[in-house]
Amino acid sequence: MTRYLLRRAVFLVVSLVLASVVLFLLLRVLPGDPANALVAVGATDEQIAAARAQVGSDLPIFQQFWAWIGSVATGDLGTSFVSGLPVGDEVATRLRVTLPLTFLAFVLAVVIAVPCGYIAATRARTWYGAALNAVAQLGIAVPVFWLGMILIVIFALNLRILPAGGFPLGGWGDAPAALTNLVLPVATVAIIMSASLIRYVRSAVLDVAGSDFVRTARAMGSSFGGAMRRHGLRSAAVPVVAVMGMELASTLLGAVVVEQVFALPGLGSMLVTGISEHDYPVIQGVLVISTLAVLMIGFAADIAQRIIDPRLRDRLSEASA
Numbered sequence: 490m491t492r493y494l495l496r497r498a499v500f501l502v503v504s505l506v507l508a509s510v511v512l513f514l515l516l517r518v519l520p521g522d523p524a525n526a527l528v529a530v531g532a533t534d535e536q537i538a539a540a541r542a543q544v545g546s547d548l549p550i551f552q553q554f555w556a557w558i559g560s561v562a563t564g565d566l567g568t569s570f571v572s573g574l575p576v577g578d579e580v581a582t583r584l585r586v587t588l589p590l591t592f593l594a595f596v597l598a599v600v601i602a603v604p605c606g607y608i609a610a611t612r613a614r615t616w617y618g619a620a621l622n623a624v625a626q627l628g629i630a631v632p633v634f635w636l637g638m639i640l641i642v643i644f645a646l647n648l649r650i651l652p653a654g655g656f657p658l659g660g661w662g663d664a665p666a667a668l669t670n671l672v673l674p675v676a677t678v679a680i681i682m683s684a685s686l687i688r689y690v691r692s693a694v695l696d697v698a699g700s701d702f703v704r705t706a707r708a709m710g711s712s713f714g715g716a717m718r719r720h721g722l723r724s725a726a727v728p729v730v731a732v733m734g735m736e737l738a739s740t741l742l743g744a745v746v747v748e749q750v751f752a753l754p755g756l757g758s759m760l761v762t763g764i765s766e767h768d769y770p771v772i773q774g775v776l777v778i779s780t781l782a783v784l785m786i787g788f789a790a791d792i793a794q795r796i797i798d799p800r801l802r803d804r805l806s807e808a809s810a
Contacts, residue, residue: 497791501784508780509561513554516769523570523769544570544769561777567770569763576774579759584778586656587748587755590671591741594678599733601683606690610698621687628684633743637677637750644673654751674751678744682736689732693725726797734790738783 524540532540541547545556560567566576605621612618645653651673657666745757752758756775763771 493795494792497788501788504784505777505781506558508784509558509777510554512773512776512780513557514550516772517550517553523767557773566774566777569768569771571766571768571771576770579771580756580774580778582660583754583756583759585660586753587741587744587757590674590678590747590753590755591737591744593671593675594682594740595733595737597675597679598682598686598736601679602686602690603729605683606687607694609687610691610694613695622691625684625687625691628680629688631681631684633677633681634746634750636680637673637747640673640677641750654753656753670751670753674747674753677750678740678747682740685736686729686732690725690729693729697722697725723797727794730793730797731790734786734793738786741782741786742779 523544523546524537538547545553548556557567564577566580568575569579572579605625609618609621609625613622641653644651652670653673654670656670657663659666661667743757744755745760747753748755748757749761756779759771760775762768763775
């Protein structure tokens with residue numbers, strides 16, 4: 490297991506470096522110059538040259554890359570061309586909105602999806618099992634921004650029991666107000682995520698329910714529920730954990746949509762602003778942190794799978810031998 494952890498950690502670092510290279514090069518091949526963020530329309534050639542020297546876009550691309558990657562390696566994400574503020578500090582501030590939104594939505598989705606998926610699989614022939622399956626299929630097809638607007642109309646405009654968006658100026662210093670402002674965004678993300686997870690949980694439970702070891706346990710006198718609890722749930726959890734990791738990563742990356750709908754000052758809205766202003770340090774900083782988060786989530790999901798199912802550890806030991 491230790492050897493696997495080391496290999497997986499090396500793979501994570503290499504993946505992050507390669508992603509950083511691709512990100513940097515893609516931004517540089519796109520039309521436009523980062524110096525455009527500093528000059529007005531009709532700027533003279535001297536002003537443009539001074540702006541390019543200020544942002545470093547007059548240097549060879551390899552020199553620009555080494556300067557940037559060297560700063561990132563020391564934890565310095567650079568300084569915004571537009572605001573002049575450190576990107577790392579701004580990212581940390583925005584994560585205080587994006588991370589609670591993503592985490593709370595993920596927990597709520599898991600709490601909804603696991604029992605509903607299990608019921609949809611084990612009670613597939615009942616009306617409520619079929620209804621859960623149908624609702625999950627419908628939820629997958631609903632766009633997240635559309636659901637967010639519907640919730641705003643119902644709970645903010647009509648019932649007037651929740652705010653339509655925004656975030657307290659004091660942030661988490663006013664925790665009750667902050668949590669109240671996150672209710673609708675969290676519900677929006679959780680509903681969409683739980684619809685997808687219900688389908689995966691249902692499929693995993695159906696696969697395990699038809700396996701030989703569950704049938705053998707039932708033949709030896711165990712009830713279906715007992716056989717699933719003792720032998721089936723751990724096997725069903727392995728693919729579900731992988732899917733949960735992917736859902737959590739996609740939710741973190743897709744927070745930009747929800748944050749725009751609910752006017753939340755999170756990482757997604759920071760990325761949109763950076764793109765609109767051609768603020769390369771902001772774009773690069775947000776995407777590097779997002780990439781690192783996705784890789785870390787995948788790493789944690791892999792470890793969780795091996796903790797849940799000892800067979801994966803045994804196969805890993807055999808492969809190492």
